[in-house]
Amino acid sequence: MGAIINNIGISAVAVIIAPLLGGLLSGLDRKITARMQNRMGPPVFQPFYDFFKLLGKEGITVNQTQMAYVIGHFLFMAASLIMLVLRQDMLMLIFIMAFSSVSLIMGAMSVRSPYSKIGAQREIIQIMAYEPVMLLMVVGVYLTTKSFMIESIIKHDTPLLYNLPMVFLSLLFVMTIKMRKSPFDFSASHHAHQELIKGLTTEFSGPQLAIIELTHWYELVLLFGLISLFFAKPFWVGILIAAASFFMEIVIDNISARMTWKWMLKAVWLLGIGAAMTNIIWLYLR
Amino acid sequence: MGKYILLCIAILLPLLSGLLCYYIKKPAGRKIITGITAITMFCVAGEFTALLLKSGGKLVISMEGMPFDIGWLIKLFDIALMAYIAYIGVTLKKPLIVLLTLLQFIPFTIFEIIMVPVEPENAFVIDYLSLIMILLISVIGPIITIFATGYMKEHEHHLGLKASRQPRFFLILYVFLGAMNAMVMTDNLSWMYLFWEVTTLCSFLLISHDGNAQAVKNAVRALWINLLGGIAFLSAIIVIYQNIGTLSISEISSAPHAAGMSGLLPLGLALLCFAGFTKSAMFPFQSWLLGAMVAPTPVSALLHSSTMVKAGVYLIIRMAPAYNGTMLGNVVAVAGGFTFAVASAIAISQRNGKRVLAYSTISNLGLIICCTGLGTNAALGAAMLLMIFHAVSKALLFLCIGTIEQGIGSRDIEDMQGLMKKMPFTTVITVIGMVSMMLPPFGVLMTKWLAIEAAVGQPMVLVTIILGSAFTVAFWAKWIGIILTMSYKPKLYKEDLSFSVRSSLIVLVSGVLAASMGIMPIYNRFVKPQLALFNVDSSTALTGNQGGLWVHNSDNLIVGGFDSIVLFLVIFAIMTIIPYLLHRTRPEDVKPPYLCGENTEDRRGIEFTSPGDKIDNVVVHNYYMSGVFGEEKMTLWANFAAVAIILIMFGVII
Numbered sequence: 001m002g003a004i005i006n007n008i009g010i011s012a013v014a015v016i017i018a019p020l021l022g023g024l025l026s027g028l029d030r031k032i033t034a035r036m037q038n039r040m041g042p043p044v045f046q047p048f049y050d051f052f053k054l055l056g057k058e059g060i061t062v063n064q065t066q067m068a069y070v071i072g073h074f075l076f077m078a079a080s081l082i083m084l085v086l087r088q089d090m091l092m093l094i095f096i097m098a099f100s101s102v103s104l105i106m107g108a109m110s111v112r113s114p115y116s117k118i119g120a121q122r123e124i125i126q127i128m129a130y131e132p133v134m135l136l137m138v139v140g141v142y143l144t145t146k147s148f149m150i151e152s153i154i155k156h157d158t159p160l161l162y163n164l165p166m167v168f169l170s171l172l173f174v175m176t177i178k179m180r181k182s183p184f185d186f187s188a189s190h191h192a193h194q195e196l197i198k199g200l201t202t203e204f205s206g207p208q209l210a211i212i213e214l215t216h217w218y219e220l221v222l223l224f225g226l227i228s229l230f231f232a233k234p235f236w237v238g239i240l241i242a243a244a245s246f247f248m249e250i251v252i253d254n255i256s257a258r259m260t261w262k263w264m265l266k267a268v269w270l271l272g273i274g275a276a277m278t279n280i281i282w283l284y285l286r
Numbered sequence: 287m288g289k290y291i292l293l294c295i296a297i298l299l300p301l302l303s304g305l306l307c308y309y310i311k312k313p314a315g316r317k318i319i320t321g322i323t324a325i326t327m328f329c330v331a332g333e334f335t336a337l338l339l340k341s342g343g344k345l346v347i348s349m350e351g352m353p354f355d356i357g358w359l360i361k362l363f364d365i366a367l368m369a370y371i372a373y374i375g376v377t378l379k380k381p382l383i384v385l386l387t388l389l390q391f392i393p394f395t396i397f398e399i400i401m402v403p404v405e406p407e408n409a410f411v412i413d414y415l416s417l418i419m420i421l422l423i424s425v426i427g428p429i430i431t432i433f434a435t436g437y438m439k440e441h442e443h444h445l446g447l448k449a450s451r452q453p454r455f456f457l458i459l460y461v462f463l464g465a466m467n468a469m470v471m472t473d474n475l476s477w478m479y480l481f482w483e484v485t486t487l488c489s490f491l492l493i494s495h496d497g498n499a500q501a502v503k504n505a506v507r508a509l510w511i512n513l514l515g516g517i518a519f520l521s522a523i524i525v526i527y528q529n530i531g532t533l534s535i536s537e538i539s540s541a542p543h544a545a546g547m548s549g550l551l552p553l554g555l556a557l558l559c560f561a562g563f564t565k566s567a568m569f570p571f572q573s574w575l576l577g578a579m580v581a582p583t584p585v586s587a588l589l590h591s592s593t594m595v596k597a598g599v600y601l602i603i604r605m606a607p608a609y610n611g612t613m614l615g616n617v618v619a620v621a622g623g624f625t626f627a628v629a630s631a632i633a634i635s636q637r638n639g640k641r642v643l644a645y646s647t648i649s650n651l652g653l654i655i656c657c658t659g660l661g662t663n664a665a666l667g668a669a670m671l672l673m674i675f676h677a678v679s680k681a682l683l684f685l686c687i688g689t690i691e692q693g694i695g696s697r698d699i700e701d702m703q704g705l706m707k708k709m710p711f712t713t714v715i716t717v718i719g720m721v722s723m724m725l726p727p728f729g730v731l732m733t734k735w736l737a738i739e740a741a742v743g744q745p746m747v748l749v750t751i752i753l754g755s756a757f758t759v760a761f762w763a764k765w766i767g768i769i770l771t772m773s774y775k776p777k778l779y780k781e782d783l784s785f786s787v788r789s790s791l792i793v794l795v796s797g798v799l800a801a802s803m804g805i806m807p808i809y810n811r812f813v814k815p816q817l818a819l820f821n822v823d824s825s826t827a828l829t830g831n832q833g834g835l836w837v838h839n840s841d842n843l844i845v846g847g848f849d850s851i852v853l854f855l856v857i858f859a860i861m862t863i864i865p866y867l868l869h870r871t872r873p874e875d876v877k878p879p880y881l882c883g884e885n886t887e888d889r890r891g892i893e894f895t896s897p898g899d900k901i902d903n904v905v906v907h908n909y910y911m912s913g914v915f916g917e918e919k920m921t922l923w924a925n926f927a928a929v930a931i932i933l934i935m936f937g938v939i940i
Contacts, residue, residue: 062879062891063774064871065706068864075856076726091735092848096726102763109767112703112891113879114906120767121909124760131756132749135738139752142742146839148846203879265914277749284745 007086014085015078022217023047025224029250036254051213057206062111069107070208074215076100081222087151091138097222098131104200104212111203119199123187125261129268130174136276137226140167143283153229159237160230166279168230170272172245177264178223181253184264194258289337289347293410296330296420297468299323300427304460308453316456317435317786323460324428331424338417343815347410357405361398364480368394371487371513380506386513390520397524398476406534411473414816418670419470419592419600422677425797426592427463429790433685434459434584436786440692441582445496455495459588462488466593470600475523475533482519482565482597486512489594492585493578504577511574515564515598522557525550539608540821552939555609558601559618560932565598566651569625569928575648579640583688586640590647591681596673599654603669607820610661616744617935622656623741623750624931625649628924630757634764635915639687639697642761643680646723649754650676650730656747657737663817664826664837665740668733670813671805675729678801679722682794686716689787700907705769711781711788713769715795722798724762727853729802732835734758739837739846740826764908773890774876805850806830 027044034041043049061067077100083093101123108120138148144163145152153160161168177184182191188199204212227245228238259267303323307316338345349356368391375383397403412420438452462485469481486509494505527533529551530541541551567575575595579586589595602618609615629649636642650672657669691697693709706713722728734755741748801808809830817828825840836847878891886893886901896902912919 058875060875060877061871062877063772064868064876065770065772065864067867068860071863072856072860075859079853079856089846089848091738091846092726095731095735096853098759099724099726102724102759105763106767106770110770110772111879112771112773112904112906113881114904115880117906121764124763125909125911127763128756128760131759132752135752135755136749139738139742139748142739142845146845147843148739148837149844152845197880262914273749277745280748281745284743 010085011082014081018081018221019214019217022220023051025220025246026217029246032247032250033254036250047213047217051210054210054213055207059207060205061208062113062203065110066107066204067208069103069110070204070211072103073100073107074211074218076103077215077218077222081218081225084150084222084225087149087154089148090141090150090153091135091148093150094131094134094138097219098127098134100215100219101127104215108200108203113203115197115202116200119187119202122261123200125265126177126180126184126187129184129264129272130177133170133174133268133272133276136273136280137164137167137171140164140276140280140283141229143280150229154232156232159233163283164230164279166275170276171227171230172248173272173275174268175223175227175245176249176252177268179220179249181249183252183256183259185253185258186261186264189258289345292330292333292337293347293471295326296334296424296471297464299326299330300460300464300467304457304464307456307460311450311453313435313439313450313452316452320428320431320435320456324432327424327428327463331421334412334417334420338412338414339811343413343819345410345412346408347412348407349409350407356409360477360480364394364398364483365391367480367483367487371483371509374490374509378502378506380510382510383506383513386510386517389517390513393520393524397520397527403476403527403533404531405476406474406532406537408473408534408536409477410471411536412471413819414812415600415603415670416470418674418812418816419596420467422592422596422674423463423466423470426677426681426794427466427588429793430584430587430591430681430685431456431459431463432786433587433688433790434582436784436790437584437688437692438582439784444692451495455492455582458488458491458495459584462492462588462593466597469597473535475526475535475538478535478601479516479519479523482561482601483516485565485594485597486516489578489589492589493581495581495585498580501580504574504580507577508574511564511571515561515571518557518564519561522554522561525557526554529554535604539605541608552609552612552614553936555605556614556935556939558605559609559614559935562598562602562655563621563932565601566595566655567598567648568621568652568655569628569648570925570932572625572629572648576641576644579644583684583691586643587681587684587688590643590684591677595647595651596677599651599658599669599673602655603658603666603673606658606661606666606669607822610820610822613938614935615659615661617659617931617938619656619659619661619741619744619747620750621928621931621935622652622654622659623747623754624924624928625652626656627652627750627754627757628920630754630761631915632917632920632924633761634757635910635912635917636761637699637910639690639699639702639765640684642699642765643683643687646758646761647676647680649758650680653734653737653751653754656751657733657740660740660744660747662740662823662826664736664828666820666822667809667813667817667828668736668740670816671729671736671809672733674808675722675733675801678794678797679719679730682719682791682798683716683723685787685791685794686712686719689783689791690716693781699765699768702765702769703771704773706772708779709781710779711783712791715791716769717766718795719798720762720766722802724759725857727802727850727857728798729805732802732805732848732850735848736828736835736837768908773878773892774871774873803851803854805835806833809835 026047031041080093080096105120108116145156189195224242228242231238306319372387465481465484490505490509494502529549564571626649629645633642633645654669654672657665689712723730827838833851834849839845881894884895
């Protein structure tokens with residue numbers, strides 16, 4: 001019984017802290033990006049101001065069901081974050097995280113809007129690109145620690161990176177897709193010069209958009225949480241590496257332009273899956 | 287109730303009901319018969335469960351002391367069946383069919399009539415695997431027949447037939463169910479061969495039921511591919527009997543444990559796997575199952591869920607202990623994984639709803655066979671669980687698509703836009719069915735997850751499963767997105783569905799939900815004891831507790847697992863939010879979608895002002911990516927690769 005209460009406590013803390021952290025990361029992203037483009041940029045807390053402003057807006061919708069998908073998007077993402085902090089099965093976590101994206105896709109497809117439908121189609125392609133690599137990452141972790149539980153990664157003696165360098169590289173590769181950064185931001189880009197109408201999220205507004213933004217913060221924390229697992233000992237090295245990867249994603253985002261989805265599929269399947277498989281095969285043979 | 291009576295009812299009752307349907311031509315009579323048969327079959331399945339649980343895992347029914355020799359009766363049926371198939375070949379002027387029948391008839395006569403093998407002592411042995419199959423056949427089958435009473439009326443109305451052909455249709459449907467029940471219960475390989483061939487014949491008759499050129503052509507294709515499997519089956523019987531001198535399935539499957547794989551036994555097992563591949567429509571034999579869609583929808587539902595394709599899978603799982611851990615097992619796993627990945631990739635490029643379902647069936651069968659080939663305790667558990675979940679969900683989905691097709695007159699996915707408005711009841715059920723094929727806490731995904739956890743030792747197989755599961759998400763997501771598309775409408779239509787259609791959909795959808803939530807008891811009650819009987823490598827073991835499944839390693843440490851029941855809370859939260867929102871949204875909050883500011887007065891947002899001030903409709907299609915995943919493109923090389931894998935399968939054992 002005590003364990004259950006403890007778990008509920010940990011989950012509650014994670015659910016409260018994660019968006020604060022994620023929002024801050026998002027603010028830093030905007031600030032750093034602006035500096036790279038020779039602009040002043042908004043204050044670091046701007047995402048929070050935006051969030052509350054969106055929440056206060058009138059609840060306009062295109063059809064009755066949109067909000068349900070947005071809530072689904074949020075709940076599944078929160079569920080996978082809880083699985084991370086409770087150190088559960090990593091493979092299932094990836095599945096649930098994927099379903100969070102699927103839920104948003106359903107929302108975008110539920111309206112008869114050309115922009116959001118095309119965004120949704122592209123998001124499906126993005127899932128097809130990054131999902132195999134994420135799953136291969138989990139397999140690599142299993143071959144190293146002989147367990148799918150995140151618990152055992154944290155207990156593992158050597159950092160995962162020591163055994164999984166190529167898997168880690170391909171994970172960074174698909175992070176760009178997952179965060180919808182250039183050159184892989186087909187479904188919705190945050191660069192005004194690339195997309196004025198925001199693809200996937202075109203038809204969401206007000207509170208709906210606020211929840212999508214909130215979910216994105218959870219996602220950021222979750223993704224960098226996964227990255228920091230590669231260096232679980234000592235803990236602060238993991239955090240530092242996650243921060244470095246975050247900075248690198250921003251740099252890549254700002255120095256590249258959007259590519260086509262065919263190019264992405266080819267690149268990810270050849271390089272991403274190829275690199276991860278190479279790594280896994282040598283682990284398997286060892 | 288005695289097990290003999292129960293056995294007789296399970297096999298002969300469907301036959302009797304079929305004959306009754308055939309002779310009582312009144313629709314009302316048919317309805318009563320299907321209803322009574324359904325209830326009786328449910329009871330029989332329940333009784334079997336009770337008996338088996340009481341007897342501790344094995345019901346043995348021997349045919350000693352019968353007034354006449356059933357063995358010869360079965361042989362007589364065998365010959366009559368071959369004669370009938372040859373007759374079909376002659377009337378349709380298909381020399382291939384006649385040739386393939388002859389290729390079965392000659393070895394059959396030499397082996398069964400002239401040499402006369404020793405029949406195994408126990409004619410019927412029922413264990414948990416048989417029980418799972420009996421439950422699937424005797425629960426899903428009758429529900430489909432009930433659905434068929436409503437569906438076929440409408441179907442014949444569309445065709446404009448003068449004389450109803452339904453009596454014949456129901457006769458074959460019921461014979462099919464009886465043969466399936468017999469097939470999963472018998473312990474005699476040569477009896478199983480008869481029932482195997484009966485299902486082949488029944489599927490031919492059902493696929494060609496509508497009688498048009500396309501139907502006959504596809505039915506003939508199904509027939510010859512399955513006859514090929516029949517030849518492999520018969521050869522396997524002969525090879526195995528020559529090698530170990532028994533036809534008892536339970537002895538064969540445990541033979542290598544006793545004596546080790548030696549002589550021609552592996553060849554016999556490979557031939558049985560080959561037979562299973564043809565029946566389960568694995569690449570390169572997938573074309574017959576795709577062609578089978580020309581048949582009325584209840585037929586597709588039956589072929590794809592509890593019967594026919596599951597017969598092949600059943601045979602392969604049944605023999606799993608024999609080739610477990612051998613090179614043969616590894617190649618079977620590769621073949622299954624390959625089919626899983628390729629079939630789900632091709633499904634992405636399909637617009638025809640029934641074809642998507644067909645490819646999804648093929649890919650899931652591939653995954654089941656893949657897990658069976660992997661052969662560890664956890665993998666076999668995943669295979670059996672997937673068999674259950676897939677059967678329930680696929681039966682539901684086929685009935686849904688049949689209903690949709692009759693409702694909107696098309697099976698093209700693009701025509702299903704806005705289905706939520708036209709057919710809200712069917713749409714909701716369809717979506718639950720689809721979601722159960724991909725969403726985390728539902729059974730199918732749980733088994734996919736188990737399959738990956740079980741396949742970590744085999745990188746080749748692993749990569750196919752991983753690619754396959756990514757493709758699976760893609761094609762389901764596209765389809766669900768389309769049918770849930772809707773513009774604002776204050777009121778939904780009420781659908782006009784017959785009672786039989788409505789009730790069978792409701793029963794099946796409850797079955798889907800119940801099966802997924804009950805994954806833990808299903809595993810503990812039925813699958814786990816069967817795994818104990820299989821007695822395979824148990825370095826990884828599955829346990830079901832706390833409402834989920836957990837994977838253990840040899841030190842009994844948890845290495846993976848998931849409390850699936852917890853996540854159902856999230857699902858139900860979303861399921862209750864949707865109807866609430868439907869009621870709560872006020873018309874003044876609803877705005878049309880963004881069309882670059884060129885919206886017209888149309889509040890739905892379908893019309894826009896195009897150049898030249900013309901009013902045009904917005905048309906948005908899904909991506910089908912036929913340049914990457916096109917059917918023609920992929921089928922050719924996939925078939926080559928699949929043939930190669932099968933050759934390798936025979937190569938490694940010789």
